[in-house]
Amino acid sequence: MDPMELSNVNIEPDDESSGGESTQDSYTGMGSSEKAAISSQFANEDAESQKFLTNGFFGEKKLADYDDEHHPGTTSFGMSSFNLSNAIMGSGILGLSYAMANTGIILFIIMLLAVAILSLYSVHLLLKTSKEGGSLIYEKLGEKAFGWPGKIGAFISITMQNIGAMSSYLFIIKYELPEVIRAFMGLEENTGEWYLNGNYLVILVSVGIILPLSLLKNLGYLGYTSGFSLTCMVFFVSVIRSSVTTLLFPKRPFSWIRHFLIAAMIIILNNVLVILVPTIKYIFGFIGSSAATMLIFILPAAFYLRLVKKESLRSPQKVGALIFLVIGIIFMIGSMALIILDWIYDPPNSKHH
Template sequence: MKKAEMGRFSISPDEDSSSYSSNSDFNYSYPTKQAALKSHYADVDPENQNFLLESNLGKKKYETDFHPGTTSFGMSVFNLSNAIVGSGILGLSYAMANTGIALFIILLTFVSIFSLYSVHLLLKTANEGGSLLYEQLGHKAFGLFGKLAASGSITIQNIGAMSSYLFIVKYELPLVIQALMNIEDKNGVWYLNGDYLVLLVSLVLILPLSLLRNLGYLGYTSGLSLLCMVFFLIVVICKKFQIPCPTEDGSILNETMNSTLALAPYLASNVTNAGSCQPRYFIFNSQTVYAVPILTFSFVCHPAVLPIYEELKGRSRRRMMSVSKISFFAMFLMYLLAALFGYLTFYEHVESELLHTYSSVMKTDVLLLVVRLAVLMAVTLTVPVVIFPIRSSITHLLCAAKDFSWWRHSLITVSILAFTNLLVIFVPTIRDIFGFIGASAAAMLIFILPSAFYIKLVKKEPMRSVQKIGAVFFLMSGVVVMIGSMALIVLDWVHDASAGGH
C-alpha cells in the first residue's frame, strides 16, 4: 500500500506523502515519540534559517536555535516504515505477474536503491538549503514554481493514496457484507454495490472525521495499518500452501481441499494450459508498463522523511540515513515476500488488487474475512489523516493570510472528498490509479524534485563534481521514467478504449 502509498508515519499511513506546513487549519498534539507533522521553524524567516547543525558550530547553538529531537532511533525506523508501506503492496503481485520473478526483483531492487539515494539527496539539500519543509525547499530553489511543483506533487500523491484506499472499500466491503449476511446472489442488492458503499462510507464515517480540526487518536492509525499489512503478508504466505493450482483439465491438485472453497469461477476463467502453474522469470506484455509506476508508488515516503529527521534524537544526516537504510530494507523484504507468494498462488491470473483475487477462490474463509475487516478499518480511518495535509496545502496556497473559517474548511474538505469519490467510481481499476500516480507524482517526488533541489541549493559542490553529475543523471532518469511510463500507460488506455476494455 505505500504507499503507501503518502506521508504516512507515526501519525498517518503508504503508504504514501503530504505537505507539512504550520497553519491554522489544524493543530497536532501527539506524544513526543511520534514524528511531528508541522515545522517548528515555520515562523522563522526562510532566508534566515541557518539549518544546518554542523557539529563544529557548537552544541549550544544547535539546541537553542533548533529544538533537539525526541524520537528514538527504533521509533524513527518504525515511523519511516509506516511512511513507506501502504496500499501499493496490494498491487505488487500483479506487477510480478506481468514482469516475471527475475525482472520484478531487478526492478524492485533498483527502485528501492534509487528511492534511498533520493532520500540522501533530500537530507543533504535540507542541510544546505536551511529548511525541513519540502515546499520551502522548492521555494528556495525555484521560487513560486518550485513551491507549486512540490506542493502539487504531494497533493496528487495524497489524492492517489486516498483513491487507492477508497478502491479497497469499493472492492472489499461488498464481499465482507456478502460473507457476513450469507448472500449468494448480489445482483440488484444496492448495499452490495461498491459505488454506493464508497459514497455511504465517505458520508457517514470519513467526512465527519475529516471535518475535525485536530487529528487526535487518528494519528495512531498508521501503526494499525502497518500491523494490518504484516498480518496480510502472513496470510498471503499461508494461503499459498492451502490454495491449489488447477491442472489443464480443471482438476484440483490438492483433493483434500476444504469443500467450502468456491473454485468453479477461478477454474473456468483461469485454466488455459498445463503450464499455467509454472512460474515465469521474464515477462513482457501490455501490462508490464505498470510495473515501474506501481513500484515507485509503493516507495514514496519522501515528504515524511524531513519531519521524521526533525524529530530524530541525536539528529544527524548519517543517523537518519541509517534509519532510512533499515526501513527501506525491511520494506524491500516485505514487498518481495508479498509479491512472490501472491504470484505463486495465482500466477498470471493475479488481479490488480491482490486481496480481491482471493474472492474468486475463497469466499467463506474466516481468516481472509478477518484480514479484509482489518484492512478496511485501517484504510477507512486513514483517509481523514490524508485529507488534512491536502487541505492544509490548498489553504496555505489560496488564503494563507486569512483567519480560519469553518465554511472554507468544510468546503475544501467536501470538495477533496467528492473529487476522490468521483475518481474511485469512474476509474475502472486500482491499477490505473497506481499507474498514473506512480508515473507522475511519485516519479516527481522520488527522482526529479530531490535531484533538482540538490543541484540548485547545494552550492559547495561544483557542477563537475561526482555528486552533482550523479544528481544530473538521476534527474534525467526520472524524466525518462515519468515521460516513458506516462506515454505507455496512455497508449494502453487508448488501446483498451478502442477495444472496448474501458
C-alpha cells in the same frame, strides 16, 4: 617571549572555576544585531531555517527566540513510524503484487532492489538540499530553488500522489466491501440493493468515517487506530488539506470553517474520481508515472543542482544528481507513453479491478 610580553597577555578566568558567565550564555545574551550570522545563503529566509541549521556553538537559544519558529507536532516517534509504515504498506501491497504478476519473481526482485537503491539516493539528495536550503518543507525548497513555479510543482506532485493513495483505498471499498456484506448476509448473488452498490458504500464511508477523522487537528490520536488500513487514507487527506491551506492561506489564522470545507472538497473530488474511473491500475499507473516520478527522481535532483552551491557542476555529486534527473525524465516519458498506448489499445474494463 620575555616577561614584559607575558604581562601584557590578558588571560580570561576559567568558566567553571570562577563561576562566571559561559561563552554560550554570553552569546545568547547578545542583541540580535551582534549575533553571528549562520553560514547559509538562505539563513534569513525563515525562522524554521534558523532552527534547522543551528548546531554546535549556535545550537542553543533563549526560549523567546523560538516564539516565531515552526514547532513540529507532539506525536511520538513510534506512533509516527507506525502510521507511516501502515500507510505505505496499505495500497502499496496491491501495486507490488500486480508488478510481480506481470514481471515474474526474478525480474521483480531485481526491479524492487533497484527502486529501493534509487529511493535511498533520492532521500540522500533531499537531506543535503534541506540543509543547504534551510527548510524541511518540500514546497519551501521548491520556492527557494525555482520561485513560485517550483512551489506549485512540488504542491501539485504531492497532491496528486496523495489523491492516488486515497483513491486506492476507496477502490478497495468500492469492490470488496459489497462482497463482504454479501458474504455476511449469506447471499449467493448481488440482489441490487443499495448496500451492495459500491458507489453508495464509498460515499457512505467517506462521509460517515473518513471526513470526521480527517477533521482532527492532531493526527497522533489516529495512531491507535492505524491497525485498520482504512484510516491510513485520513493521513493523505490531512496532508493535502494542509498543503492547500498553506498555499492558499499562508498567513491567516486557523479557521474551522475553512478546515472543514477543504477536507470536504478533497473527499468529494476523490469520490467522483473513484466512481468514474473503472479500474485501480490506471490510477496507480498515471500517478506513479507522473507525481511519484516527480517526487522521487526529478524534484530532489533539480533542487540539489539548484540549491547546493558549494559543489561545482563537474563534481561527482553534481554529476550523479544530473544523471539521476535524466533517469527520472526518461522514466516519466516512457511510463506515460506506455500508459497512453495501453489506454488506446486496451480500453478500461471494470472486471479487471
